[in-house]
Amino acid sequence: MFKVRDESSELDYERGGELGHLPVENFQFPMPPMGIQPKEFISSHFGPAAKNLQFRKGTTTLAFIYEPATPNDKGGIIIAVDSRASAGEYISSKSVMKILDIGDRMVATMAGGAADCQFWTRIVAKYCNLHELREKTPITVSAASKYFANVLYNYKDHGLSVGSMVCGYDKKGPQIFIVDNAGDRSPMRYVSVGSGSLNAYGILDTNYKPVMTDEEARKLGRRAIMHATYRDAGSGGVCNMVHITADEKVRLPPLDVSKLWYEFAAEVGKDIVYEPHDE
Amino acid sequence: MAGGMHFLVGLATDDFVIVAADKANISFGAIIATDDHNKEFRLGKKLTMAVIGEQGDTDQFGEYIKANVSLYAVKNGYELAPHCAHHYIRLLIARGLRSRDDPRFVVDALIGGYDDIENKAYLGSVDYLGNSLPSQKFLFRGFSGRFCYSIMDQQYKPNLTEEEAIKLVDKCIREGKKRFVSNLPGYRLSIIDKNGYRRLPDIVF
Numbered sequence: 001m002f003k004v005r006d007e008s009s010e011l012d013y014e015r016g017g018e019l020g021h022l023p024v025e026n027f028q029f030p031m032p033p034m035g036i037q038p039k040e041f042i043s044s045h046f047g048p049a050a051k052n053l054q055f056r057k058g059t060t061t062l063a064f065i066y067e068p069a070t071p072n073d074k075g076g077i078i079i080a081v082d083s084r085a086s087a088g089e090y091i092s093s094k095s096v097m098k099i100l101d102i103g104d105r106m107v108a109t110m111a112g113g114a115a116d117c118q119f120w121t122r123i124v125a126k127y128c129n130l131h132e133l134r135e136k137t138p139i140t141v142s143a144a145s146k147y148f149a150n151v152l153y154n155y156k157d158h159g160l161s162v163g164s165m166v167c168g169y170d171k172k173g174p175q176i177f178i179v180d181n182a183g184d185r186s187p188m189r190y191v192s193v194g195s196g197s198l199n200a201y202g203i204l205d206t207n208y209k210p211v212m213t214d215e216e217a218r219k220l221g222r223r224a225i226m227h228a229t230y231r232d233a234g235s236g237g238v239c240n241m242v243h244i245t246a247d248e249k250v251r252l253p254p255l256d257v258s259k260l261w262y263e264f265a266a267e268v269g270k271d272i273v274y275e276p277h278d279e
Numbered sequence: 280m281a282g283g284m285h286f287l288v289g290l291a292t293d294d295f296v297i298v299a300a301d302k303a304n305i306s307f308g309a310i311i312a313t314d315d316h317n318k319e320f321r322l323g324k325k326l327t328m329a330v331i332g333e334q335g336d337t338d339q340f341g342e343y344i345k346a347n348v349s350l351y352a353v354k355n356g357y358e359l360a361p362h363c364a365h366h367y368i369r370l371l372i373a374r375g376l377r378s379r380d381d382p383r384f385v386v387d388a389l390i391g392g393y394d395d396i397e398n399k400a401y402l403g404s405v406d407y408l409g410n411s412l413p414s415q416k417f418l419f420r421g422f423s424g425r426f427c428y429s430i431m432d433q434q435y436k437p438n439l440t441e442e443e444a445i446k447l448v449d450k451c452i453r454e455g456k457k458r459f460v461s462n463l464p465g466y467r468l469s470i471i472d473k474n475g476y477r478r479l480p481d482i483v484f
Contacts, residue, residue: 153335178312183335186304186313198310 042159058086058234059111060196061098062204062224063165065174065189066212073214076245077167077174080221081109082196082229082257083237094237095254103128105249106141106168107242108148111194112181113161120162124148141168145177145185153183163193169244196228196235203227218243218252226260281385281407282331283308284461285318286421288448289329289389290431291402292439295472296391298402299448299482300329301421301463314464322348323358325393325471328368331420332386332407340384344368361392361401365413373409387420393471400471423455430454441470445479452482 043049061081068075085093098110100121108124110117127147131139145166152162160181165188167176176188190208192200203224212220222239229235238254265272288299304316320328320341328344330337348367352358359367368390375383385407392401403413404420412418417431430451439447445468452466468479 149335149338153339156335180306182333183339184306184333185338186316186334188313191312201310 038158058084058232059098059163059194060192060200060225060228060232060235061109061111061163061165061194062192062197062200062221063109063167063176063188063190064204064208064217064221065176066208066217067210069211069213069216073212074243074245074247075174075214076169076243077176078217078221079107079109079165079167079242079244080225081240082225082235083240083254084229084235085114086234091236096237097240099240099242099251101125102144102166102168103132103138105138105170105244106144106166107244107249109165109167109193111163116160116162116181117164120148120151120160121164123151124166138170140170140172141166141175141177142170142172142187144168145179149177149179149183149185152179152181156181156183165191165193167244169246174244192224192228194235196225196232199228199231200224214243222255222260223264226257226264229257230261280387280421281333281336282387282421283333284422284459284463285331286423286452286455286459286463286466287318287329287331287387287389287419288424288427288451288466289391289402289404289415289418290435290439290444290448291391291400291416292437292444293399295441295444295470296393296400296402297444297448297468297470297479298327298329298389298391299452299466299468300331300389302465302467302481303461303463304334305461311462311464317467319467319469320345321476322364322390323352323392324475325395326358326361326364326390327392327469327471327476328364328388328390329420330386330388332384336384336386339382340386340388343382344371360396361390361394362403362413364392365390365401365403365405365411369405369409369411372405372407376409389418389420391469391471393473393475395473398473419451423459426454426458427451441472449482456484 063079065077079099081098083096085096100108102108102125108121128139128144162181164179165176178188178191179185190204207220221241225239238256240254241252243250286301290297300318302315303311304313306312318329322328330341348359348364375381387406390403394401402415404418405411417435419427465481465483467481470477470479
């Protein structure tokens, strides 16, 4: 006959009893999130008070849609961005590519936390690729940005920092959606995101026209970024630009914004040479 | 109030209900991101809802409600009556406040509709704490409303014609424009009566 015996009271724990009979009353495996609250974790490690680590941010990005002015022009979307990454007051990189590919005809721009933008943009890109394989048709900008916004809405108030413009050409034509970590998502004709966006808006609001030549449009994009980098401490480096048209996506070569400043000054005939003199 | 600087106006007589919503999309509490943002969600042939709050919340909330009210109509073959929809919307917010898993929406909403059974227009509101005000003659959501209740108290009549009502709504919106600090770029108006839903010309300044 099988006998059940309780030896627990007979064991001498101080000398270490048999391993199989150790008391297991208050034992707990640590389970995620192991006492870490994402929001507090981020603000204490990367927030303004954190001494050594700060999020990489400080940006000017803009994008706009325009119609071609002449048959020689292609129209479409211009996406222009600066290239500075700052960690607190330290410029951690002068050559960041803030226009990230999502698909053949779609890009997302990067403003806010560099890590969050790069990671989540890749997740969106993966979703878009899978969508295209499954449905045998390219995903629309609207659907891609909605997926992005839903992901960010799910992580709302968890400390993510993302401000992205999802831009691309699909069956409905050129489209821009702005998406951010609060879960916002809005369609836009022209838009700017980042710490330098206020400066860029100043240029866009005064100079943007719905119909432009390609030359005008590219110049406007560069000009807005240049003026933003001139006034905003968080922006600088080079101006990267992508032009998406009905049939292609063109990555234009990076241009040094400090050179652009002299170029534009010469264009408007402004004398910007500093001449110190005694009073 | 969840609406921040936004402004919603609702006015109802027995025959019709007018719902007006500002068209601003404000980011960082300081920048007009767009001046043609639609805050209105059509919930049925004679039912509409205007929502203000943070855009992430308002969009998710509005689309969720819209989908579920539409689903109800498909399932049952008839649409929710305005006061039923109102009750459902309040319940969703109240449940969200008391549950760990359900989403918590920080939004204020106006619900306007025409009840075909009682043959009466309906206006109600829900706020983010789950307070609901059913069957009201006029309602405001957003700070600017504080200037306007007195105007409505003074000038509202139950037998207002459509033109008079539009004029009265316009008066309130202009008072908000005059006294409130934020520059709201324009308003989207719609009206529901026994014949159904119609857009009215936008109010722009």
